[in-house]
Amino acid sequence: MRDVNVLMVGVGGYGVILASDGMAEIGMVNGYDVKKTDSLGMAQRGGSVVSHVRWGKKVYSPMIKKGEVDFLLAFEEIEAARWASYLNPKGAAIVADSVVIPVSSVTGDTPYPKWDAIKVILSQYSDKIYLVPATKIAEEVNNPRAVNMAMLGFLSAFLELPAAAWTDTMRRRLPAKFMKSSIDAFLKARAEAEAAIRAKEHK
């Protein structure tokens, strides 16, 4: 049973909390001790959201110590850069191809950086950087809200539980209307991740 620390970061209203709740539940169902906590700030929508999810034999702190994040699961590009310093040197940054430009960039004080610049920041902390075509996958399954399921699917390929351990809980928990598209997004992204991992191993 491997300890896993996942920091999920993104923007309010994009399903970060739902994803971290799901991951915590799946950990518990499969025998891990689990803790998870969120920081939301004041905004109902549009603010930064951070969720800590920890699986382990025994978990004390709900918050992951800086430098001990195994997987930075970023639902938005600059949010990945903002939290990159939390990664441990062997950790991986998994980033959705999603850009949500904040008001401060729109009104002009700090421009929104390009992906290449974000990648430079991430590479100071990890050489394992994955850009996930999560919005593309969500479009393919005809459910724009399935970005979070695609992100979980990509992450799941790096963890020790089989796909069925994830989809079983998803089947129990998701509303019927979104069930198929969510599981499809999850599995597509998991396959993408498996291919990406194989490609890295071949190098």
Place this chain on the structure above:
Amino acid sequence: MKQLLSGNEAIALGAYHAGIAVATAYPGTPSTEILENIARMEGVYAEWAINEKVALEVGMGASYAGVRTLVSMKHVGLNVAADPFFAASTTGVVGGLVIISCDDPGEHSSQGEQDNRHFARFAKVPMIEPTNSQEAYDMMGLAFDISEKFDTPVLFRSTTRISHCKSVVDVTKERSAELKKAAFKRSPEKFVMVPSNARIRRVAMEERIAKLQDYVEQFPFNEMIIADKKLGVISNGVAYQYAREVFKNASHLKLTTLYPLPVNLIKKFAKEVERIIVVEEIDPYIENEIRQLGIAVEGKKFIPIIGELNPEIVENGAVKAGILKSASSSAKTEPPTPKLPARRPQLCAGCPHVATEYALRKLGVRTVGSGVELSKNDIIVTSDIGCYTLGVYPPLAALDTCACMGASIGQALGLEKAGVSNKIVAVIGDSTFMHSGITGLIDVVYNQGTTTVIILDNNTTAMTGHQGHPGTGISAKGERTTAVDIEALVKGIGIKDVNVVKAFDLKAIETTIKKCVANNAPSVIIVRGACPLATKKKGTPFAVDADMCSGCLDCLKIGCPALTIADNLACIDAEFCNGCGVCSQVCSSDAIAEGKP
């Protein structure tokens, strides 16, 4: 059965299994979900009270009737409820009365940071505090037992990282089918606090604390873990979890009874270990108590007094204390990170507060910047606690004050009576007006103020996640109830100039504000428009006609998250836009319209 529960869910379930009959609360982060969960449970009367003071008074009445009662609030809510809190301590209880205070170290969503452990000692009310969801669940039953056994309300303290952290709970109990029926027995010497009776109860309070002193020594969730005796760490709440993670080999004393403290247990622990460090959030509450026992102790020398703790802050404290050589990973010099655009909290797309805040900014708040003297025509805007407080941030930057619930109206009157010549507008939400704005408005009428009060009526308590309040006509259980009519209420108070305008009609809002501030009498403007997150209605998105857009970008000044820039022109993200149309009313080129490409 194992369940993944947040601290608040565990508190609610624990209280349910302990047999509560009545639960009251006013919403406030991080406490809100406690009552939301209880409201879904059968057989419990649950209410959103108008404010925390009334919530606790309702709780006292229920307790006097002999039933188990839960009252929950955020830390600053207990300031509002302080009067009945002390009174309940004096009278004691009949049915168990547990008051939950959810503190918010680090002010995630609060106007201030305060350590409500002091309230327990101040009011001589026993206090317990869990370190995870399991304890939140298990200790709730004990809280009611303590309350009934020792004839006292019990303060059950949580913090953001307990209330809003999910962990595994083994749910072992269930609700008894046979609960005590309500019955009030006359007992004036206990319930009627005239001085002669209060003096008698005062003695009972001290006797109670002395008895509790023995009880807490045996409390099952205080735990001594003896390992390496060179260092003993004493901690409480979530700080215990950080302490276990950082001081891996040390001996630990986990404290869950914070008032009174288990003095003998602490003394016993002190004898076992060579050096004691207390790890606690906010004030040196435990540290000072231990020092008073004559035991050498350290704590705030290494652990910050301000803000929320986390594992790396505690680790840095351990380095300062010379216990860890260097923090394992975080102490490394970090590569410089270029400045990233900030993502400040902001009003949502389609928010009914935007037009009013924009109008205030445009009409009167012209001189912006700290310490800058106002010009004659500047309007001073006193504000209150709610989503609209976010209008303090640019580009709206429309607000001048925000202190505590209901303060905007009194502050406006104070500025006026002090002799400030600028026009003053107080801005307050519907729920906050109900909570503690009404008394301020009465004060304005009685003392002949001339302030204009804008009540932003979005028909919900939005910021805490859309709870009902007396103006909504919907109860905590989701049932229809009598709605308090805000217009009739303010007219009844004596306001003659009462105006109702639609929240997305910028022109009407501007005209009404201009008219009201010119009036030399108190006035109220009710700006009415539902919160789109509560109604879940999505309007037809608006769009910018690129051929007509002049690129002046004035529309961006409303601070809507759906507005962005593309090729130096304004652009609307249709996925975000809720179709409120405020941006189209700001546009001087007629370039924005509903549904255009």
